[in-house]
Amino acid sequence: MKEKITALFKQRFGNEGQLYASSGRINLIGEHTDYNGGFVFPGAIDKYIMAMININGTDRVRVYSADLDAYVEFGLKEEDAPQDQWARYIFGVCREVIKRGGTVKGFDTVFAGNVPLGAGLSSSAALESCFAFAMNDLFNDNKLEKFELAKIGQSTEHNYCGVNCGIMDQFASVFGKKDCLIRLDCRSLEYAYFPFKADGYKLVLLDSKVKHELVDSPYNKRRQSCERVAATLGVETLRDATMEMLEAARDRISEEDFMRARYVIGEKQRVLDVCDALERGDMETVGQRMYETHHGLSKDYEVSCEELDYLNDIARECGVTGSRIMGGGFGGCTINLVKEELYDAFIATAKEKFNARYGHEPVVIDVIISDGARRVD
Ligand code: GLA
Numbered sequence: 001m002k003e004k005i006t007a008l009f010k011q012r013f014g015n016e017g018q019l020y021a022s023s024g025r026i027n028l029i030g031e032h033t034d035y036n037g038g039f040v041f042p043g044a045i046d047k048y049i050m051a052m053i054n055i056n057g058t059d060r061v062r063v064y065s066a067d068l069d070a071y072v073e074f075g076l077k078e079e080d081a082p083q084d085q086w087a088r089y090i091f092g093v094c095r096e097v098i099k100r101g102g103t104v105k106g107f108d109t110v111f112a113g114n115v116p117l118g119a120g121l122s123s124s125a126a127l128e129s130c131f132a133f134a135m136n137d138l139f140n141d142n143k144l145e146k147f148e149l150a151k152i153g154q155s156t157e158h159n160y161c162g163v164n165c166g167i168m169d170q171f172a173s174v175f176g177k178k179d180c181l182i183r184l185d186c187r188s189l190e191y192a193y194f195p196f197k198a199d200g201y202k203l204v205l206l207d208s209k210v211k212h213e214l215v216d217s218p219y220n221k222r223r224q225s226c227e228r229v230a231a232t233l234g235v236e237t238l239r240d241a242t243m244e245m246l247e248a249a250r251d252r253i254s255e256e257d258f259m260r261a262r263y264v265i266g267e268k269q270r271v272l273d274v275c276d277a278l279e280r281g282d283m284e285t286v287g288q289r290m291y292e293t294h295h296g297l298s299k300d301y302e303v304s305c306e307e308l309d310y311l312n313d314i315a316r317e318c319g320v321t322g323s324r325i326m327g328g329g330f331g332g333c334t335i336n337l338v339k340e341e342l343y344d345a346f347i348a349t350a351k352e353k354f355n356a357r358y359g360h361e362p363v364v365i366d367v368i369i370s371d372g373a374r375r376v377d
Contacts, residue, residue, distance in 0.1 A: 001050050001112055002376065008066055009052045009110040017054025017108065018138065019376035022130035023047065024115035025122045025172035026203065026335055026367055027326055028181055028196075028286075029293055030271040032301060034166025036226050036264050037187035037239030039271040042168055043196065044176020044372040047365075049126040051111035053134050058106035063090055066112035076104055081160065089124055092156030093131040099155075100148065103139040116365060119207045120327025124161070125169035128153030133174065133373035147189060149373065150174045164220045165328075176372025183275050187239050194278055196369050201283060201321065202343050203335065206350055207363040208307040210331035217330050222260060222301065229253055229261040238264045263300035267293060287322025287337050294324035294334075303329025307358060314353055318346040333365065 002019060009016060023044035030040035056062065064071045065086055072087040074080045076098065082091055094104045111130070115123035132149040136142050144152075153170035157163040171184055171191075180193040226238050232252050233241050238261055246253075246261050253261070270289040277285035294312050298304035304312075308325045311334045315323035322337040338346055351361040 001114070005050055005052045005066065005110050005112055008064065009054075009108075012064055012071075012110060013054065013056075013062075013108045015054060017052045018134070019050060019052050020130050020134040020137070020374070021048045021050040021376050022126045022133060022173050022373040023049075023176050023370055024126045025169055025176065026205070026369075027168065027172070028335070029274045029289060029324075030168075030267060031293060031297060031324075031326070032222060032226075032303070032328075033264060033267050033271065034168040034184075034186045035164070035223050035237075036166075036230075037237030038264065038268045039183060039185055040166075040168040040171075041181055041183050041194075041271055041274060042172035043181040043369040044172055045121070046368040046370040047113075047115040047121060047126075048370075049111060049113035049115060049123065049130045050376065051109050051130050051134065053107050053109045053138060055138065056106045056108045060106045061090070061094065062106075062108045063087055064110045066110055076106070085161065086127075088160045089127045089156060090131050092160030093128050093135065093152055095160070096152040096155045097132065097135045097140070097144070100144065100152070102135065102144060104135050105139060107138070116207060116363070118211055118332065119205070119363075119365070120325075120329075120332030121205075121365075122169035122173065122327070124157070125153055125173045128156050129170055129173035129373045132170075133375075137375060146174050147171075164223055172372065174373045176370065178371050179369050181278075181369065183271070187237065194275065196278070198283060198337070200340055202338055202340055203367055204338060204343070204347070205326065205333045205335055205365040205367060206311050207333040207365055208305075208311060208331060208354075209360060209363060210305055210307050217328070218303075219328050219330070222303065225257045225260040226264055229257050239268065241265055259300040259302075263296040266296055283321055283337065287320075290322030290324045290335070290337060291316065297325050297329060301329070305331060307354075308332070308334055310357065311350060311354065311362060314350050315346065318342060318349050320346055333362075
């Protein structure tokens with residue numbers, strides 16, 4: 001990718017710049033908990049966005065997306081926002097840096113990536129984190145702290161892309177570390193790296209190819225449900241709610257909001273259970289909790305779909321240790337924790353059965369836990 005980006009940059013702008021990259025993410029467990037002040041357990045992966053950037057001495061940003069073969073130019077004032085969604089991610093990052101008192105000046109850039117789009121692997125967070133990291137390095141002597149970089153990406157989603165997301169994706173993309181998952185407490189922002197050495201197991205994603213689009217999706221509605229329940233229970237976020245509190249308030253909460261909150265409160269404990277189990281090397285418990293999360297996301301949170309439920313059923317039938325829908329939902333992929341000796345049979349069965357029912361195979365995405373935002377020299 002390095003060579004391709006460098007060649008395209010030279011061709012378009014006649015010189016070269018500095019390379020930066022940032023990664024997509026997986027999340028072992030802890031879904032829809034980030035905006036509820038709960039725990040998440042993500043890691044950056046070996047699928048990333050890479051950009052070459054060169055300061056151009058003007059007040060304009062000139063961007064070429066190699067994958068889309070599209071070119072956009074924009075200024076750096078609020079009213080200069082580009083129309084194209086993909087360019088708004090970069091514009092938003094520039095604006096959020098400036099709003100925080102940072103500096104951004106005109107630059108030329110070419111970027112490309114290999115994070116599958118719409119699969120729930122946070123290609124947008126990878127793009128935001130890559131540029132937030134680069135703006136900090138190129139214009140601000142790295143004065144912005146890493147958490148601020150993650151928040152710049154999150155605010156970009158809120159203010160320029162219409163998704164009221166939590167902090168998980170950008171956090172994982174910025175803080176990612178090779179071979180480590182990261183447990184983040186989204187209330188205190190305390191985090192801890194957990195070496196992920198599941199000897200004898202593989203992590204594999206199966207992309208259903210069902211379209212996943214959080215912009216204009218019911219994602220924001222899920223968040224509103226949670227906020228309504230928290231307000232009714234008199235707590236800041238559902239992190240501070242218990243099942244007992246929820247039960248006691250049942251007649252003041254709609255049936256739908258009740259189900260949403262029941263999922264979120266249950267998920268809090270599951271993340272902690274998984275972290276403990278991982279430290280003991282107890283993969284059976286890790287896997288069980290993953291299945292429970294899937295069930296909750298499907299039945300109570302209602303962010304799954306027929307295709308993903310089917311992939312989950314196939315995993316269970318094949319004896320896969322753990323499987324669940326991953327990311328925001330409404331399509332995308334399942335994450336599967338599978339014993340190495342079962343891997344080939346599982347993949348073959350999943351492809352065959354899914355194809356027989358839906359007319360196409362799920363896409364197999366093997367992932368390696370890798371570093372997050374970085375300079376590429
Ligand atoms: C999306 C959001 C995250 C998080 C997940 C669900 O990926 O961007 O903030 O809420 O969904 O866990």
